[in-house]
Amino acid sequence: MKPSEMSAGLINRRSEIMSDNSDTPEDNPEASISSRIRARVKSARQRFHANDNISEFIEPGELEALVDEVTSKMKGVLESLVIDVDSDHNTQDTARRVAKMYLTEVFRGRYVPAPPVTEFPNAEYLNELMIVGPIKVRSACSHHFCPIMGRLWIGLMPNEHSNLIGLSKYARLAEWVMSRPQIQEEAITQMSDLLMKKVAPDGLAVVMEADHFCMHWRGVKDTGAKMINSVMRGSFLKDAALRREFLSLINLKD
Numbered sequence: 001m002k003p004s005e006m007s008a009g010l011i012n013r014r015s016e017i018m019s020d021n022s023d024t025p026e027d028n029p030e031a032s033i034s035s036r037i038r039a040r041v042k043s044a045r046q047r048f049h050a051n052d053n054i055s056e057f058i059e060p061g062e063l064e065a066l067v068d069e070v071t072s073k074m075k076g077v078l079e080s081l082v083i084d085v086d087s088d089h090n091t092q093d094t095a096r097r098v099a100k101m102y103l104t105e106v107f108r109g110r111y112v113p114a115p116p117v118t119e120f121p122n123a124e125y126l127n128e129l130m131i132v133g134p135i136k137v138r139s140a141c142s143h144h145f146c147p148i149m150g151r152l153w154i155g156l157m158p159n160e161h162s163n164l165i166g167l168s169k170y171a172r173l174a175e176w177v178m179s180r181p182q183i184q185e186e187a188i189t190q191m192s193d194l195l196m197k198k199v200a201p202d203g204l205a206v207v208m209e210a211d212h213f214c215m216h217w218r219g220v221k222d223t224g225a226k227m228i229n230s231v232m233r234g235s236f237l238k239d240a241a242l243r244r245e246f247l248s249l250i251n252l253k254d
Ligand SMILES: [Zn+2]
Pocket: 141, 142, 143, 144, 145, 146, 212, 214, 215
């Protein structure tokens, strides 16, 4: 490239920054890794709410770089909390521990693609109610980043065109959706959409019962309250007897 072309390229890039003042373009090596990823998501006009998966915008090696970036920001939070991170042996590595925990464990479902799930054709034409659960739910609320611990049940009414997936895969898919900052109502809707797409059943029911630690640890400090949500689709919506059968079989009182 001739020097004159290079400077023209630079000017163009700068005018891009000026016209889109929300973010630095993704190819700017000066930009933080999060702002480069954010710029890609925005230019694809995708949503990046707390419970959205953004894995398709993250390139190899960038997750590790994000851990470094969050570590330094988290260290700033600890410093603003007036915690002596230099002398206090307990909190010296807390910033990195929290960054790793967020990105590679508890919020991992935002940053990695869906787990591989093999779908089998419904060769036996199964068309009886099938229930999977309880599946352990571990999540955190988007409002306070406090844990949400609970249980999830899935009811499926397959038809001859449905796909069947291995039992353990339901738990893997649930873990992928739940390991993001979540809102219980939205979490079960995301779970239902995913299962409708993968299994294509006649009917689908998803019930989640959970403890929200932002109600125990802070706020009203209520220890007994649980939140129960359900999503019913297809035959579960139309058929009250099927819905009753599902709800009596999962027997939430346990
Ligand atoms: Zn909360």
